Amino acid sequence: MTARIVEVRQDILKKNDLLARALRSRFEEAGVFVVSLVSSPGAGKTTLLQRTLAALRSSLRVAAVVGDLQTDNDARRLAEAGVPIRQITTGTVCHLDANMLEQALEDWDLRALDVLFVENVGNLVCPASYDLGEALRVVLLSVTEGEDKPLKYPTIFGSADSAVLTKIDLADVVDFDRDAARQAIEAVRPGMDVLEVSSRSGVGLEAWINYLQAMRTHAFAVGTH
């Protein structure tokens, strides 16, 4: 009997990466711009998504997939926007993965959509390791969470393309230092776009909507060359 070492050197989440890559090309072919939202629980993903769907639905065909541990509260709230909503119940799993998203999209005609939002489970850790094939990943940070959160969760910020500071209307109330937050984000993800939004007061919403539209236009301009 002899023991020997056999080198493998493969990414443990290779399957997810391959599946995400396949999804990404499927999205590109269908012409649908896929935006995912990640944040801590309670950072305002669902509320921002509600406002975003309401703002976009007159000009674009929008829909959303929402990941949740158990309840369908988020999905129900979102359905009020009058656009197609699907829910992924993850049970005890603390993130969405490409396989769950693919299954949720089954029999959905992606060509009938312009923008598809994917709301991840509220969690700043696990989603960082799972590519979903999205074109744009946005990480939300609410002003109530503190300015230094990006330094504590550098991986999720590193995996995202843009950051949104939410509940910005409360910034003064909770003594939130915007510059410090922006510096913390810059430190873990140099050059990252940072927006400030209040879903409640509406401050920054227009800029956020314009930003999404610009990113969508950009994605397709790049994609067609």
Place this chain on the structure above:
Amino acid sequence: MHGGCHEVRTTTVAVFGAGVTGMTIADEERRTHPRGVDTPGCSHSEQDASAPYTGEAMHELSVALALVELASEEARRLGDVQISAVHVRIGQLAAIVPDALRFSFDLAAEGTALTGARLEIEPVPTSVACQACGTHVLDAFQPICCPRCGGPADLRSGRELELRALEVIDHDGPDC
């Protein structure tokens, strides 16, 4: 210049590079996952820091299931062998608690070709490459920029979730 790096830098460079081989997993875990603070474990805990432990290892279990699947596939390709150990490299930024991964691995391996195999975890420190002054190892929670000159730097390591190798025992021909 890239703002932020100088101003928010709070910790100093670790001697991680030199000491990494002598560092036990437990040391490593205490360094990277100081429990009870704002812990980057799987963050059901983040919802309410005072809440009881609620399956916080689920993230590690997801990773362990993927690991067992991948390692089993590799083992099958090797034919009639017994896997005595699975070697993985786990980056410091991958938010994996080694003990939770080991526990999850044992669960996930049960009933597969990997039943009873050891899980050997090699922690991979976070490192960045600075154009001006080379590659540096970073301390946990340190901004992703050059710890020496404060300039921008590219992440070189720290996010690894890699199946490095399998330790295999061959069933030698007819020895009876």
